[in-house]
Amino acid sequence: MSTAVSARPKRGAGLKGRVVAMPKPLKITLWVLLALLAYALPLLEPPIISPPGTDFGGVLFTVTIYCLVALGLNIVVGYAGLLDLGYVGFYAIGAYTAAILTSFHANWPLLLALPVAVAASTLSGVLLGAPTLRVRGDYLAIVTLGFGEIIRLVATNTEWLGAAKGISNIDRPPGPALFEIPHLNWDTGTPLLDFNDTTTVLQFGVLDQIPYYWLGLTVVILMLFADRLVKDSRVGRAWEATREDEDAAELMGVPTFRFKLLAFATGAFIGGLAGALYASRQSFINPLSFLLLYSILFLAAVVVGGQGNRWGVLVGAFLVAYLPERFRDFADFRVLAFGAALMALAIFRPEGLLPPRRTVRAKQMEQEIDALEEGAETDGETSRA
């Protein structure tokens, strides 16, 4: 393990260092170009990357939903250090609230239902957190695991929530169909504009999911900014201090319970938003969309990418959402390959693909200090005489 880890972080730090050292205008230009590329990706339909046989826009939308979820879960797991195994519960609450309000029990437009859905999931986060955040570690994991399952079972068994057959005709975002953009066609080996295959900008339809992807990507970018602003403040420091040593944080004046609850609520907010967007895109949800498996996958995205690092969890979310779609051809072996990949990662990159600042050097130092501290204790005994 040690050799595999020590070989890489230097390069990562170098790359990061080089990006940080760039002059600001250049950096901004670079980011804008990157964002434009991300927006244009489904239109470019690059060979190899775009999965054969499925709608690239749809796959990319799923990726953005996973990214959103990973960012939210990262606040809970990565920043505040609270192991949440029932994150899909918040996702479900967001999705079901949007579904009920726009189709099943009312006829609200999606834009009106969205804030309510988000508020409902945030509230559920507070309600779940208030009693349970007093327990730590493994116990919290079990409680949240139960929460996720309870939400799903309630949805399955309640007629008012559509029971097992689910809810359909969920509203789509309003979209003024502005103009059409042709896709690229690579069939001949060189990219050609294909005017038979176009996307109508801002028309959220069933067939063409690219506008949904754009919406999802926009939300992800906004969340990235928000994440950065909050992380880089008293709130972010309090979360990290709580994760590092809850008792020490409390004794340094951090009201840890309040901040854990805040992390939980913030995570639930983002989870609910992701769920509502997902419900709108699917236009149909049923309890099978919110299995425990998804909680595990969300957590896998965070852990695989490197919990505590917002770019890491985005990479993790991309891998977890995209790879199974890309390799649909090997459908029967998908889960097997996924499991093998996770195992390899656990062995070679236990802190994730892009771990946060904690470096190998920090670990070595820790051991040295532990050794010293043991020495100190014996020293104390002898000097006492």
Next chain:
Amino acid sequence: MPSKREPRPMGRPAVPEPSLERAKILDVQDLTLRFGGLTALDGVSFDIREGEILGLIGPNGAGKTTCFNAITGVYRPTSGDILFQGTSLAGRKRFQITKMGIARTFQNIRLFKAMTALENVMVGADAQHSTGIMSALFRLPKHRREEQEGQDRAMELLRFMGIQRHADELAANLSYGDQRRLEIARAMATNPKLICLDEPAAGFNPAEKVKLMELIRRVRDQGYTVLLIEHDMKLVMGVTDRIVVLEFGRKIAEGSPAEIRDNPAVIAAYLGVDEEDAS
């Protein structure tokens, strides 16, 4: 050092000479703590005067750290009371006690290892701040002001401790001694009136201990009151104004270093009857 420190509402006098006539900052009254059948503290009473350095000594298991934990709210006293500036600490949460003005360090270093040294100290400074998620998200003036203030204060304290060049290093990457110094800086950042140091010199060599002694005096001269747990007799005798001795959870002596040194009960219980060299 912190020259441009703001005066706090309950400003502290920076009086150099210790005296029993000064106001009690902490008053421990008949403190008893039992864990099941074990009595860790048994009717301990002592007080700390503003601006002094009080040493709390005793053999291992005497209840020194337990006493610390009771003062900082980690344990609830079985009976007895602790008054801080005349206010009882009973029923207060740990972070509230910190905000009232009692800060501490830990016997086993407990820094936030994955955070930088500066961030560690800023967490301490945040104890006096109230920026919430909305202020942070929209970068409201409050966030800017508090962030700037916290950073300035943290840098000042790192400079005071002589570890400013490690400001951007992870706490875990600091050397052992610097980690101990960082803990003191973090505790000072909460802007306490009373600062409790739990064996700050553990693991130090004699030269470092001398420097630390110097530092603790300078901390006091800043206007802080210091409660010091320490094993090293030389350090305790050299730096404290008064000493309280605990043994088996009971207070067996209290007085100036000279008095403690000559107290037969202390010599018997703590220093060993024949050992005079501890001074």
